[in-house]
Amino acid sequence: MSFGDPNNPYGQQGQQQPQGQPGYGYPQQGQPQQPPANYGYPQAPPVQPGYGGGYPGGPTGGMPQQMPGGVTASRVFLWIISGLSLIGGVLFLLGALAFNAAKDNDELANDSQFQDLMDQSSGLLWFMTFIAFAWAVASIVLAIKFSSGGSGLRTALIVYGALTIVLGIYPFGGILGIVHIVLSILLIVFVSKSDGAAWFKRPRY
Numbered sequence: 719m720s721f722g723d724p725n726n727p728y729g730q731q732g733q734q735q736p737q738g739q740p741g742y743g744y745p746q747q748g749q750p751q752q753p754p755a756n757y758g759y760p761q762a763p764p765v766q767p768g769y770g771g772g773y774p775g776g777p778t779g780g781m782p783q784q785m786p787g788g789v790t791a792s793r794v795f796l797w798i799i800s801g802l803s804l805i806g807g808v809l810f811l812l813g814a815l816a817f818n819a820a821k822d823n824d825e826l827a828n829d830s831q832f833q834d835l836m837d838q839s840s841g842l843l844w845f846m847t848f849i850a851f852a853w854a855v856a857s858i859v860l861a862i863k864f865s866s867g868g869s870g871l872r873t874a875l876i877v878y879g880a881l882t883i884v885l886g887i888y889p890f891g892g893i894l895g896i897v898h899i900v901l902s903i904l905l906i907v908f909v910s911k912s913d914g915a916a917w918f919k920r921p922r923y
Contacts, residue, residue, distance in 0.1 A: 785864070788908035789917050792875070793864045795901040799882065800857035806894050807850030814843035846889050853885065872909055872918040879906040 785793075821836040860878060863871055879902040886898035908914055 786913040786917055788911055789864065789914050792905045792908045793861050795905045796857045796861035799898060799901055800854045800861070802894055802897060803850045803854035803857060806890060807847050807854060810843050810847040810850055814840050814847060817843060849885065853882070867918060869918050872915065875909045876906055879903070
């Protein structure tokens with residue numbers, strides 16, 4: 719009796735697979751397929767944004783996008799210095815004009831000592847008038863450039879503050895000179911701080 723005999727019922731039952739059952743190695747019907755887990759590989763942590771709203775190394779990463787308080791105060795100091803310089807310039811101008819009027823007085827025209835004093839005083843007042851108005855213009859220009867200036871502006875502000883301290887001692891002096899000195903010292907301190915340096919070194923696009 720051969721296994722290929724079609725009349726052998728036992729041979730046919732041994733070769734046929736039961737109905738409704740899949741063969742070995744095939745997925746069964748009706749069961750959801752799940753992807754294999756990545757055993758041994760930890761999940762990557764989420765990417766944290768950089769300081770200041772950007773990513774590290776990006777255009778805004780680690781750089782302030784809003785003017786720090788000390789830098790804002792320094793800008794206000796410049797506007798105050800410009801206003802005081804304008805006031806001082808007007809006072810010096812009026813003094814120089816008054817000295818010139820006194821010099822032209824007929825009663826004192828023949829007094830050589832008075833004329834020499836008037837010439838020296840008038841020349842000094844005209845010089846101080848020029849310095850005051852020039853300093854007011856410089857203060858206004860520097861204050862305007864705070865939003866767009868870079869490291870060069872920061873250096874110019876430090877030099878400006880040092881020169882203003884000298885001018886506050888002489889020739890200005892008095893109450894106006896003291897105010898100039900105090901504001902200039904605060905200006906140098908605030909601009910030289912780390913947040914001030916970061917503001918002027920920030921990328922501009």
